[in-house]
Amino acid sequence: MAQQAGRRYLRAFVGGFFVAVPVTVTVLDRVAYVARVEGTSMQPFLNPEGVSACDVVLLNRWRVRNYEVHRGDIVSVVSPKNPQQKIIKRVVALEGDFIRTLGYKKRYLRVPEGHLWIEGDHHGHSLDSNSFGPVSVGLLHGHASHIIWPPNRWQRIQRSLPEDRGPLLSSHAAEEEEEF
Amino acid sequence: MFRGVLGKTLGLVGLTVQYGCIAHCAFEYIGELVVCSGPSMEPTIVGKDVVFSEHVSRHLFKIEKGDIVIAKSASDPHMNICKRVIGLEGDKVCTSSPSDIFKTHTFVPLGHVWLEGDNLKNSSDSRSYGPVPYALIRGRVCMKLWPPHRVGPMNESPTGRIIQTKPQSDWD
Numbered sequence: 001m002a003q004q005a006g007r008r009y010l011r012a013f014v015g016g017f018f019v020a021v022p023v024t025v026t027v028l029d030r031v032a033y034v035a036r037v038e039g040t041s042m043q044p045f046l047n048p049e050g051v052s053a054c055d056v057v058l059l060n061r062w063r064v065r066n067y068e069v070h071r072g073d074i075v076s077v078v079s080p081k082n083p084q085q086k087i088i089k090r091v092v093a094l095e096g097d098f099i100r101t102l103g104y105k106k107r108y109l110r111v112p113e114g115h116l117w118i119e120g121d122h123h124g125h126s127l128d129s130n131s132f133g134p135v136s137v138g139l140l141h142g143h144a145s146h147i148i149w150p151p152n153r154w155q156r157i158q159r160s161l162p163e164d165r166g167p168l169l170s171s172h173a174a175e176e177e178e179e180f
Numbered sequence: 181m182f183r184g185v186l187g188k189t190l191g192l193v194g195l196t197v198q199y200g201c202i203a204h205c206a207f208e209y210i211g212e213l214v215v216c217s218g219p220s221m222e223p224t225i226v227g228k229d230v231v232f233s234e235h236v237s238r239h240l241f242k243i244e245k246g247d248i249v250i251a252k253s254a255s256d257p258h259m260n261i262c263k264r265v266i267g268l269e270g271d272k273v274c275t276s277s278p279s280d281i282f283k284t285h286t287f288v289p290l291g292h293v294w295l296e297g298d299n300l301k302n303s304s305d306s307r308s309y310g311p312v313p314y315a316l317i318r319g320r321v322c323m324k325l326w327p328p329h330r331v332g333p334m335n336e337s338p339t340g341r342i343i344q345t346k347p348q349s350d351w352d
Contacts (some may be wrong), residue, residue: 114255138257
């Protein structure tokens with residue numbers, strides 16, 4: 001009797017395992033991902049208390065399946081310096097925009113086709129496009145849509161560009177006006 | 181009767197979702213078939229060849245110099261490119277063409293790879309657009325599956341552009 005029950009249990013477990021693992025992996029790859037924000041590069045918006053309390057954000061992976069982003073979005077990208085690491089930054093300029101950089105080797109530049117310019121809100125404490133240059137859109141990982149921890153910081157992340165960091169000349173100006 | 185139909189429909193949907201997820205995991209983590217087009221990898225791969233590109237090495241970070249890889253194009257993420265890895269991060273690569281008198285070299289930056297096509301005369305690759313971030317690599321081409329008379333594993337680089345670093349001489 002016990003042997004039969006044990007075998008049934010094992011079969012149910014293995015069956016459930018083969019359903020749960022692929023579904024979970026697919027959801028994490030294609031739908032949504034949860035990530036803890038480490039570091040101070042996006043202060044004061046993310047991690048305002050620094051190391052003592054790290055924000056946890058919900059990364060919407062379905063939104064970026066066609067690589068559509070807008071200026072002011074907070075996105076996670078695979079770091080071009082280290083493919084095992086993901087970094088969370090704000091999109092400041094899209095392809096074709098003409099921008100002024102903060103400490104990059106070229107003072108002014110036009111973002112090349114298929115690339116983005118990302119910056120952390122905390123200038124000077126951020127490893128972003130100002131150090132490694134424009135980032136290829138193919139490295140986009142997810143769009144940070146909500147802060148889900150700590151509970152007192154639950155919010156939907158709105159798209160917003162710091163006033164002094166927008167593009168000087170933009171090739172998508174007309175469409176952006178309607179968005180806002 | 182309605183409940184029976186609903187139950188069956190839900191069962192069908194559940195099964196579709198389950199198989200869809202298994203398919204996603206297979207294509208993402210095991211490998212996929214790729215139809216190649218373009219002259220940049222001749223004579224190793226010609227247009228309309230079907231190759232199998234495995235994704236295991238890419239996730240385990242085991243791509244090596246001399247591998248043929250499929251990567252997302254740096255300037256258009258919807259397009260894929262098929263090139264050979266000439267240098268990994270930290271390697272020295274030659275940026276001048278074989279016909280130049282003065283040879284120039286550069287070092288591949290961290291987190292990037294240097295890609296070149298086997299058909300040097302007709303290939304736009306890292307020589308024009310620079311090193312490519314490693315994370316854009318989708319998979320390593322390990323076998324050609326079509327045309328049938330050329331099925332088999334891929335060959336060594338015919339161009340001789342890979343700079344092999346000599347192994348350290350024996351320390352006794």
